[in-house]
Amino acid sequence: MSAIETTTASVIGALAEVYDPELDEPITRLGFVSSCHVSSDGEVEVVLRLPTPQCAPNFAFLMAADARQVVRRLPDVRAVTIKLEDHYTGAEINAALDRGEGFTGAFPGETVDDDLDALRHLFLRKALIGRQSRLCEALLARGESPERITGRRLEDLPEDHPDARRCVELRRRLGLADDPSSAAFVLPSGEPVAPSELKRWLRTARLVRMSLEVNGGICRSLLQVRHGVAIDDPEEVLT
């Protein structure tokens, strides 16, 4: 029995805050956490498994680094090992994380962006577009007019809706206004979407969202085929 406060369940809980930056979904829901072990003296080992060994090294690094960060914050955790298994660049990534290094440490000479900030930023923007489109469609389905929708403020969005919560978080991380009185639907520049532009905006925003969702679907299908695991799947299940 573990004598420390942190448990496997609390580690998994923390990992639920780690998002696949490319898909804007928690790695726990995608089935990327293949095992997790907490020793009685506070050593945590998490093994991550991606859908293919070829999955892009930069996104793989971000997920592994973020996982390490959230687990380290847990009480009584003395050491964290993140292992990316069955991946072409797993060895480089695992070694760099063990040394406490960034992306440059994992791939010296092959990158200049140690924190992968630009890449992260690009995908946070896509994620915000995608989440907003889902909220917008829900409001349209309720019969709301474009004027009413674009007139909404963040505080007018349903608080318990996961997309609404995530939008606020994404806006904060992107440095966009996130106070309750700011416009609920904004362009990547932070400009509110104009009522006359809502239809056009939604057409493109929906495409961005579809792309994120389809990629998530392919990742889930591949994991199911390769490992036979049942994965929390909001869409169709492979038959």
Added chain:
Amino acid sequence: MYEKNGEKYFVVDSHLHFWDASPANWVKGQEQYAKGWIECFHAYMGLGPAETHWPLEKFMKYSEEDFVHDVFEEGHVDVGVFQSTYLKEWYTDGFNTAQRNATMAEKYPDKLIVNGRFDPREGEAGLKQLEEDAKRYNLKGVKVYTAEWYKGSRGWKLTDPEAQMFLDKCKELGIKNVHAHKGPTIWPLDKDAFDVKDIDVAATSNPELNFIVEHVGLPRIEDFCFMATQEPNVYAGLAVVIGGLMHARPRFFNKVMGELLFWVGEDKMLFSSDYGIWEPKWQVEGFVDWTMPDTEEYSDYPHPTTETKKKIMGLNAAKLYDIEVPAELQLKNGGAPAAKEDAQLVESA
């Protein structure tokens, strides 16, 4: 040719392989990558119907008989295009080189077209090889895989200065179709390797060439659509869309097809089975049977007609490769071009 409900479809499969990924062909010391690559492909096969799955051993190296049976005898394919993919860092004789694909094409000269390839990192030697290949295989197209590993480099872009020399060489040699396949790595590694911006730039600077984006730019379908709607010489290769989604995730398939029909248009979409990942038979038959559901969820998407399907199934690719289509398989009215959407939409995203 495939016939259903009295309609006849001329089938051009614009993405075929005849690969050898068997252990005997793995480069010593690189087995992890050679094995990982083919196992990953094999997992994709798992997204098709169960009765079409092969054991891994067969998947690593299938025979000429398998190919002829699956593609021509059962698969309804009239003409196929090989997309040669080298990966010589991992496979000693290459994964499926133009040379290997040509062994098959030589036996079926009226039914198979071999596409070559280039890699700008090979410099002068690469240009010379492209010239030789163009002559030997009568190349009309090339496949470029930007994530290929080469002497310590993990990828390249079509905007690299050397790449333009190769594109110029293509024009000089009468090669007009460039099939671009994006992969997970590129230099520098912090960039989004799947970004299709370089194809956009190359397509604008080389209007004489057609750029067929394989796998519709997956996983960047959105970026691909925004580009293809603005570039008249950019096409969508449907490999993986049909094979990976039509069976496993039919709702997503409807949506992806709906977006492609809206943004790219039915005149610029090409059927591709990606054989040996998936057999063409179920893909051809399933695609001809497919309809956009008449529900609210899909009401905003164009609904495909029989004519739409005839174009995508083969007539569009026949134009790109100057393939003669029997009169009875052509469109009756010659085919009116599909409506083109306002590219300004993109700026409002």
